[in-house]
Amino acid sequence: MKCSIISASLRVCESMQGSRAQKHVFLYCEPIVLTAYLRFLRYLRHDSKRIFIDLKVLGMGATIIVGGFFGDEGKGKIVAHVAFADKPAIIARGGIGPNAGHTIEVGRRKFGVRMIPSGFVYPDARLLIGAGVLVDPRVLLSEAGLLKVTERVGVDYRCAIIETKHIETDKLDPYLSQTIGSTGTGCGPAAADRAKRTTAQAREVAELSPFLTDAAAEVNKALEAGKNVILEGSQGFGISLFYGTFPYVTSKDTTASQIAADIGVGPTRITETIVVFKTFPTRVGAGPFDTQMSEDDAKKLNIEEFGTVTGRQRRIGWWDPTMAKYSAMVNGATQVAITGLDKLDPSVKGANQYDELSAKVKTFLREAETVVGVPFTLLSTGPELTEIVDLREEKLERA
Ligand code: GTP
Ligand code: IMP
Ligand code: MG
Numbered sequence: 001m002k003c004s005i006i007s008a009s010l011r012v013c014e015s016m017q018g019s020r021a022q023k024h025v026f027l028y029c030e031p032i033v034l035t036a037y038l039r040f041l042r043y044l045r046h047d048s049k050r051i052f053i054d055l056k057v058l059g060m061g062a063t064i065i066v067g068g069f070f071g072d073e074g075k076g077k078i079v080a081h082v083a084f085a086d087k088p089a090i091i092a093r094g095g096i097g098p099n100a101g102h103t104i105e106v107g108r109r110k111f112g113v114r115m116i117p118s119g120f121v122y123p124d125a126r127l128l129i130g131a132g133v134l135v136d137p138r139v140l141l142s143e144a145g146l147l148k149v150t151e152r153v154g155v156d157y158r159c160a161i162i163e164t165k166h167i168e169t170d171k172l173d174p175y176l177s178q179t180i181g182s183t184g185t186g187c188g189p190a191a192a193d194r195a196k197r198t199t200a201q202a203r204e205v206a207e208l209s210p211f212l213t214d215a216a217a218e219v220n221k222a223l224e225a226g227k228n229v230i231l232e233g234s235q236g237f238g239i240s241l242f243y244g245t246f247p248y249v250t251s252k253d254t255t256a257s258q259i260a261a262d263i264g265v266g267p268t269r270i271t272e273t274i275v276v277f278k279t280f281p282t283r284v285g286a287g288p289f290d291t292q293m294s295e296d297d298a299k300k301l302n303i304e305e306f307g308t309v310t311g312r313q314r315r316i317g318w319w320d321p322t323m324a325k326y327s328a329m330v331n332g333a334t335q336v337a338i339t340g341l342d343k344l345d346p347s348v349k350g351a352n353q354y355d356e357l358s359a360k361v362k363t364f365l366r367e368a369e370t371v372v373g374v375p376f377t378l379l380s381t382g383p384e385l386t387e388i389v390d391l392r393e394e395k396l397e398r399a
Contacts, residue, residue, distance in 0.1 A: 061223060061228070061229070061269065061270070061271030061272070062219070062223060062229045062230075062231055062260075062265055062269050062270050062271060062272075063082065063086070063088075063228070063229070063230050063231065063270075063271065063272040063273075063274060064231045064233065064256045064259050064260060064270055064272070064273045064274065065078055065079050065082065065230065065231070065232055065233060065274045065276060065337070066233035066236075066237070066254065066255065066256050066259055066273070066274075066275055066276065066331055067233060067234070067235055067236030067237060067254065067275075067276055068236060068237050068275040068276055068277045068323075068324060068327040068328065068331065068333075068336070069236045069237065069238055069277055069278065069281035069282070069283075069320070069323065069324075069327070070236045070237075070238040070239055070244075070281060070282065070283040070284075070287075070289070071100070071234070071235040071236035071238075071239055071254075071282075071283075071284070072101075072236070072278075072282050072284070072305070072307070072308070072314060073236060073276040073277055073278045073281075073339060074103075074276060074278055074337075074339030074340070074380060074383075075102060075118065075232065075233065075234070075276050076102030076103050076104045076113070076118035077103070077104060077105070077118075077339060077380060077383060077385065077388075078274065078276050078337045078339070078378060078380065079091065079102070079117070079118045079119045079230060079232050080104045080106070080118055080119055080121045080122065080385050081378065081380075081385060081388050081390070082119075082230060082274070082378075083119035083121070083122035083125060083230060084121075084122050084385070085390060085392075086228050086230070087122075087124065087125075087228060088119070088122075088125050088227070088228040088229050088230045089125060089126065089222045089227035089228060089229065090125055090126045090127075090128055090218060090219055090222050090227070090229045090230070091117040091119035091120070091122070091125045091126075091127055091128070091229075091230045091232060092117065092127075092128040092129070092130055092215060092219055092229065092230070092231050092232065092263045093115075093116075093117040093127075093128070093129050093130060093133060093232045093234070093263075094130045094132055094133060094231060094232065094233055094234070094258065094259035094260070094261075094262030094263050095132075095133060095232070095233050095234030095235060095252075095254065095259065095262065096133070096134060096187050096191070096234060096235060096250055096251060096252050096254075097115075097133055097134030097135065097136065097162060097185065097186075097187045097190070098114040098115050098134070098135075098136045098139045098162070098185045098186075098187070098309075099114075099182070099183040099185045099187040099234075099235070099250065099309065100114060100234035100235060100309070101113070101114055101307065101308025101309035102114075102118035102234070102308070103308050103383070104118050104121055104385065105383045105384045105385060106121050106384070106385050107384070111147070112308045112309075113143055113147070114139050114143065114185075114308075114309060115129065115133075115135065115136065115139050115140040115143055116140070116143045116144060116147060116149060116153065117129075117230075117232050118232060119230055119232065120147055120149050120152075121385070125152070125230075126152055126154060126218070127149060127152045127153045127154070128153075128154045128155075128156070128213065128215040128218060128219065128263070129153075129154070129155045129156060129159060129215065130156055130159075130215050130216070130231075130262040130263030130264060131156040131157075131158040131159055131215060131216065131262065131263070131264060132159075132252075132258070132261060132262025132263070133156075133159055133262060134159070134160050134161075134162050134186075134187055134190045134191060134194070135155060135159040135160070135161055135162065135202055135208070136161075136162040136167075136185070136186065137161065137205055137207050137208055140153075140155065140208075140211075141207060144211075150210075153211050154211055154212070154213035154215060154218065155202050155208055155211040155212060155213065155215075156202065156212075156213060156214065156215035156216070156264075157201065157202050157203040157212045157213065157214065158201055158202065158203070159201065159202040160190060160191075160193075160194040160199040160200070160201060160202075161190070161199055161200040161201065161202060161204070161205055162185070162186040162187065162190040163186070163190070163199075163200070165189075166186030166187075166189040166190040166193065167184065167185065167186035167189075168186075169186070169189040170182050170183075170184050170185065170186045170187070170188055170189050171184040173189075176188055176189070179286065180247065180248060180249075180285060180286055180287075181248075181284070181285030181286040181287075182285065183285075183307075183309050183310055184310070185309065187250070187251055188250075188251040191251035191252060192251070215263060215264060216263065216264025216265070217264075219231075219263055219264065219265055220264070220265065220269070223265070223269055229265075231259050231260060231263050231265060231270075232259075233254065233256065233258075233259040234254070235250050235254040236254060237254060237255065237275075237323075237327040237330065237331065238283070238287075238323065238327075239254060239285075239287075240252075240253045240254040240255055240258075241253050241254075242255075243255065243330055244287075245287045245288050248285065248286050248287025248288065249287070255330055255331050256270070256273045256275075256331045256332055256333075257332075272334050272335060273331055273332050273333050273334050273335070274333070274334070274335045274336070274337050274377075274378065275327060275328050275331045275333040275335075275336055275337070275374070276336075276337045276338075276339065277324055277327075277336060277337070277338050277339070278338070278339045278340045278343075279319055279338065279339070279340040279341060279343050279344045279364070280293075280298075280301075280303050280316050280317060280318065280319065280340060280343055280344075281316075281317045281318075281319070281320055281323075282305050282314035282315060282316050282317070283314065283315045283317070284307050284310065284312050284313075284314050284315070285312075289315055289317055290317070290320060290323070291317035291318040291319070291320045291323075292315050292316070292317045293316055293317055293318055297316075298316040301343070303316055303340075303343045304316070319364075319368065321367075321368060321371040321372070324336075324368065324371065324372050325371055325372050325373065328372050328373070328374050333372075333374045334374065334375075335374060335375055335376075335377040335378070335392070335395075335396070336369070336372060336374050336375065336376045336377065336378075337376075337377065337378035337379075337380065338365070338368070338376055338378070338379055338380065339380035340380065341357070341361050341364075341365075341379055341380060341381050342381050342382050342387070344360065344361055344364055345358050345360045345361050348361050348381050349381055349382045349387065350381055350382050350384075350386075350387045351381040351387075351389060352381075352386070352387075352388065352389055353389060354379070354389055354391060356389075357379070357381075357389070365379065375391075375395045375396065376391075376395075377390070377391045377392045377395050377396065378390055378391070378392070379391065
């Protein structure tokens with residue numbers, strides 16, 4: 001008999017022989033599960049004749065990381081940190097396509113990626129692109145070569161392909177390029193063609209043949225074996241096709257459920273959903289932005305930003321607790337990561353410990369956490385990979 005670590009809790013058969021001292025526990029499971037059991041014995045929970053191991057505490061399973069505002073919250077930085085901390089076997093990317101631009105700073109090196117998962121900086125993970133993602137082969141091949149990750153990349157054979165005609169339409173169509181303010185990367189038109197079932201699939205593109213895989217099968221197999229997997233989202237809640245400020249949105253949903261579906265992972269296999277917010281939300285392109293501040297205010301605060309893909313100036317806003325709460329709800333957040341604490345108070349730049357944060361930042365965090373109702377576990381204090389306070393162990397254990 002074999003237990004799978006994928007199930008939300010692991011059932012351990014036990015035989016109770018009278019007193020506690022005589023208790024024998026039999027584990028019917030794979031060696032990796034047994035190792036986990038021994039390591040984390042203290043997290044056992046008894047329930048009559050069964051014992052459960054809380055897999056959340058073990059930190060195993062699939063973690064989804066998504067954007068909670070209008071995109072560009074700093075998911076790239078958070079994914080990279082979580083990757084180094086949790087050592088996933090696979091980092092798989094969901095989301096729309098190369099309209100996303102993730103920035104990762106490691107030491108003095110700064111990378112901007114559009115197709116390769118931003119966790120690529122962690123060298124031991126396989127890097128997969130889920131079936132739901134639109135692939136521009138030119139962008140993918142160029143990034144894989146530049147970053148020297150060709151050996152680690154896999155593209156689901158069912159990904160839909162962005163062609164030159166999609167990019168031209170995206171740039172020339174006045175509705176998309178001007179009214180919506182699209183990124184001009186061909187994503188909207190390719191998504192429309194995919195819905196019409198006229199796009200090519202990755203398996204039909206010769207240049208992609210060395211990368212082709214069944215990403216869903218790879219990820220589920222890794223989960224089955226008790227390995228960690230990160231599922232990386234792109235864009236943000238406010239530009240979701242379903243939940244965002246329609247019609248000023250991108251061409252697909254951007255919530256955690258969509259990211260899981262993009263990669264082919266069922267909802268029962270997700271152990272953590274981390275929603276990323278930034279202290280000062282930003283928005284690029286057209287569309288309502290309730291908490292937008294004036295350009296003058298942004299200049300005074302020295303918090304101006306420019307897009308990774310288009311170079312456009314991002315509109316900057318004040319923290320939006322109402323949106324944060326709603327977004328955490330629809331995403332089913334189990335944790336929140338917050339970036340830009342150094343923008344709120346430059347004195348905390350580079351802090352790694354909660355005690356190093358200022359009273360101003362602590363008050364902000366306390367109030368925001370109370371409103372959102374989800375533990376703020378990852379506190380980013382600068383763009384560089386190591387500029388972060390990671391409270392996951394402490395806060396999740398306590399929860
Ligand atoms: P999309 O997938 O396109 O939505 O992007 P993203 O969420 O990966 O964010 P992106 O990299 O486009 O933008 C975030 C910007 O904030 C980048 O320039 C990061 O380097 C920067 N950043 C991330 N965390 C922090 C932080 O804690 N402080 C500061 N000052 N900048 C940060
Ligand atoms: P599209 O996704 O290129 O069609 O653009 C539609 C809208 O979504 C525009 O307002 C874009 O600026 C915005 N958008 C698309 N991708 C991103 C992203 O990764 N970050 C921020 N905004 C994005
Ligand atoms: Mg971005």
